[in-house]
Amino acid sequence: MHGMWREGNRFELLPEASRFLPAMFEAVDGARHSVLVELYLMESGRLADALIEALGRAAARGVTVLLLLDGYGAMGLAAGDRRRLESAGVALRWFNPLGWHSLARNLTRDHRKLVVVDGEVAFTGGFGAVDAFLEAWYEVALRIRGPVVADWVRLFSSLWDSPLSRGAGAPALVHGLGGDSPVREGYHGMRGRVVWGQGYRYQAIRHSLQRRVSGAQRRIWICTPYFVPTLSLRRRLVRAARRGVEVCLLLPGASHDHPGVRYAGQRFYGRMLRAGVRIFEFQPSFIHAKFTLADDWVSLGSCNFDHWSLQWNLEANQEVDDARLAGEVAELFQRNFAASREIHAEAWARRPRLQRLKEWLYGTLDGWLTRLR
Structure with missing residues (x-):
């Protein structure tokens, strides 16, 4: 709602x-x-x-x-x-x-x-x-x-x-x-x-984000500590990148309070990188912030992009449609991109077997959790 x-x-x-x-x-x-x-x-x-x-x-x-x-x-x-x-x-x-x-x-x-x-x-x-x-x-x-x-x-x-x-x-x-x-x-x-979510499988924040991603013309920049997106959101991000929108994800690096969630989300990196999505892993510390920029629209608040936030939790974000705030948020993103390691498709394709095993293991667990009713 x-x-x-x-x-x-x-x-x-x-x-x-x-x-x-x-x-x-x-x-x-x-x-x-x-x-x-x-x-x-x-x-x-x-x-x-x-x-x-x-x-x-x-x-x-x-x-x-x-x-x-x-x-x-x-x-x-x-x-x-x-x-x-x-x-x-x-x-x-x-x-x-x-x-x-x-x-x-x-x-x-x-x-x-x-x-x-x-x-x-x-x-x-x-x-x-x-x-x-x-x-x-x-x-x-x-x-x-x-x-x-x-x-x-x-x-x-x-x-x-x-x-x-x-x-x-x-x-x-x-x-x-x-x-x-x-x-x-x-x-x-x-x-x-x-904008807020009522919990248990209805999340207005998700629907609002999806509409903005689908309609964005220039940029979609997302910062989230727990990136395990729904299939529909993944598809929208890929389609946006393929139509020429600059899609950038600012995600945690190795410093993480729930490493398993990071591995579960990394199983989606390959397809998104091949579609032209840019992925940055923040290096200085664990980045716990949750904010999104789509053209001049900003959403900032409690909602992560994992199944818990998108389907179970009560969440609330402030949405702002204002070019001045969007400019400040864009500058913040740029500073954080500069403090991050960008993941490139070629290097990601050569990642070690142990990394792939962790993605599969935690991805399987995540898939099981999403089927809970």
């Missing part, structure tokens, strides 16, 4: 944790009315400590603070930290804790990443409250102001009030924690919409 396209927004690209983390903490420390946080990953450590303290300071000022965590992704948050949050006055809820119900329901996770302050400024991207984001993982976020912030509030509200979200405190009071943000002068009329 997706919100309406809205004019009059301001979107600011914040590459790397050294930029987006201070911006988020500054926004939380300046909150006057409400702070809404929705995360998949949160585990005890330095970053979680800093977040708990910032949310506690806001709650002590009388700000309504709501924290929605995934029941699986935040299992690494220690019981003591959970108590600290609740004793500080933070309303804490858990999405879909693991249970003895259907496998499909356990597989449906809240993978969204969102911070909204006072209904006026929002942040989204691929971030989480785990220490890997401080130094080890490369990530990108977007700071959002304008009318689309209200759509993010509504999206948070619908899940906070969902029967799948468990927790004490803060009843259904999200509604009204930030109404429609006005169109403000100086926002340059940036056009954007929020």
Whole structure:
């Protein structure tokens, strides 16, 4: 599903944790009315400590603070930290804790990443409250102001009030924690919409991407840490490359938190390389960011291009149709391409047997997982 396209927004690209983390903490420390946080990953450590303290300071000022965590992704948050949050006055809820119900329901996770302050400024991207984001993982976020912030509030509200979200405190009071943000002068009329997936085999983000890939005229550049695309997306990328569109994939190199996913995706390299798709593997660190550029359309948020994101998870991305932001995103891609190793078709065709075996093994496992119902 997706919100309406809205004019009059301001979107600011914040590459790397050294930029987006201070911006988020500054926004939380300046909150006057409400702070809404929705995360998949949160585990005890330095970053979680800093977040708990910032949310506690806001709650002590009388700000309504709501924290929605995934029941699986935040299992690494220690019981003591959970108590600290609740004793500080933070309303804490858990999405879909693991249970003895259907496998499909356990597989449906809240993978969204969102911070909204006072209904006026929002942040989204691929971030989480785990220490890997401080130094080890490369990530990108977007700071959002304008009318689309209200759509993010509504999206948070619908899940906070969902029967799948468990927790004490803060009843259904999200509604009204930030109404429609006005169109403000100086926002340059940036056009954007929020698009999200409901989980379990319906993913509006995938359909939107497919339409953009099919209609692109100049470029399709995709950055994703987990590249195991559906057959229909692979076909669209190949067709786009063959009709002369510059198709570039920015993917992780050997530094990866789930190497098996990388091998499963590498089994698709050969056909795409032969079709003219360019593939770059990022070298400095594990690149966890998820953003896409198709001509002047940008999509940035939580959604990966693997079966989990495309079929099972609850995801949300900010889409922007604006040449200025597209230019900034293109520059970011170019910097990251320069820090990557390009995979060439001839060299890939000569890859070792062990590499091919790993692709087959993890590809077979991935194929089995996609058939789960």
